[in-house]
Amino acid sequence: MSSNNSNLKLVAKTKILNGGPLPTVIAGPCSAESEEQMLQTARELKKDPRVSIFRAGVWKPRTRPGMFEGYGTAALEWLKTVKQETGLQTAVEVANTSHVEEALKYGVDILWVGARTTVNPFSVQEIADALKGVDIPVMVKNPVNPDLQLWLGALERLNQAGITDLALIHRGFSTPNNKPYRNHPKWETIQQIRSLAPGVPLLCDPSHIAGRRDLLQTVCQQALHLGTDGLMIETHINPDVALSDASQQVTPENLNKLLTVLDLDSVHEANPEQLQDLRSLIDKLDNELINILFLRSDVSKRIGEYKRANALDIYQAGRWNQVVENRLKVAIETGLDEGFVKAIFDAIHQHSMGIQNEVMSSAPSMQKVEE
Numbered sequence: 001m002s003s004n005n006s007n008l009k010l011v012a013k014t015k016i017l018n019g020g021p022l023p024t025v026i027a028g029p030c031s032a033e034s035e036e037q038m039l040q041t042a043r044e045l046k047k048d049p050r051v052s053i054f055r056a057g058v059w060k061p062r063t064r065p066g067m068f069e070g071y072g073t074a075a076l077e078w079l080k081t082v083k084q085e086t087g088l089q090t091a092v093e094v095a096n097t098s099h100v101e102e103a104l105k106y107g108v109d110i111l112w113v114g115a116r117t118t119v120n121p122f123s124v125q126e127i128a129d130a131l132k133g134v135d136i137p138v139m140v141k142n143p144v145n146p147d148l149q150l151w152l153g154a155l156e157r158l159n160q161a162g163i164t165d166l167a168l169i170h171r172g173f174s175t176p177n178n179k180p181y182r183n184h185p186k187w188e189t190i191q192q193i194r195s196l197a198p199g200v201p202l203l204c205d206p207s208h209i210a211g212r213r214d215l216l217q218t219v220c221q222q223a224l225h226l227g228t229d230g231l232m233i234e235t236h237i238n239p240d241v242a243l244s245d246a247s248q249q250v251t252p253e254n255l256n257k258l259l260t261v262l263d264l265d266s267v268h269e270a271n272p273e274q275l276q277d278l279r280s281l282i283d284k285l286d287n288e289l290i291n292i293l294f295l296r297s298d299v300s301k302r303i304g305e306y307k308r309a310n311a312l313d314i315y316q317a318g319r320w321n322q323v324v325e326n327r328l329k330v331a332i333e334t335g336l337d338e339g340f341v342k343a344i345f346d347a348i349h350q351h352s353m354g355i356q357n358e359v360m361s362s363a364p365s366m367q368k369v370e371e
């Protein structure tokens, strides 16, 4: 057992990863719908040695009442049969104490906490309390909103309850504009959560990011290029008639094809395409940075106009010290180097005062006279 910066105590060897350098593949239906559907799907998945864990939704958190909410305990029986027959490890989502108790009773191997549960510290604490003294791996999906502290907090609650075999699952975030995804990947958060929770395996759930089969490959590729430790891909023997998330599930046959195209064996080898993709990501992030700097400069200009009208000094030591202190606090939380962030904000401050100097020395804008 080892401790790390975030004070998480982790097992030396997780049961969630294959133990080898290859990404773990978790597959199985969004929802357990019948014993037949579960077994047919699992038997096909078992033929692909790259798949090691069978997932199934047993209790489904649905947006509105009246939608299919899962078969609960009955489905745990089917999952047990899948495990007995195929030898695949099994995983289910738990959202409260009774789910945990039932899942443990039926010998489920791995639990996960869903995005809608991670958002609520009370629910996560309830799950953590129900797991006290239990030795089971738990995976935690990111909260629906892009709040990485909340994600880390869920890990910490489980860890404090004694769960040391932990993993993170990136399933995308709900943002004002998720297009073309169902949930925005916000790829930049990958590095941030890795810094916050070093040593914790990070898997990707491309099904919930994409929301559509045709986007799965692109999302998987990006996740693999960013060094994901595993993929959780929803797989159904007949996706078109699935009772939940039909458009994002693939058949076991298509999963097999997808994994082959992704060429999991070579993801850890240097490849020029990977460099190309990473550079595209840098381009995108740099453009976002420039846009944000432009917006900040514009606000500074408006403050300059206010200062000119009210005869205030450009340099405001109190305010600036506060800005630096707060930005460094955030930098430390995200794992960024303090000196680096300080240097950037010094440059931003100089530039901001330069803009205000120009405003001060320009004539006040003329009022437009209505004719």
Ligand SMILES: O=C(O)C(=O)C[C@]1(C(=O)O)C=C[C@@H](O)C=C1
Residues within 6 Å of the ligand: 300, 303, 304, 314, 315, 316, 317, 319, 320, 323, 348, 349, 352, 353, 356
């Ligand atoms: O808050 C102000 O008064 C500003 O003018 C903004 C700003 C900044 O860029 O953040 C710029 C100059 C001051 O020294 C403090 C802060």
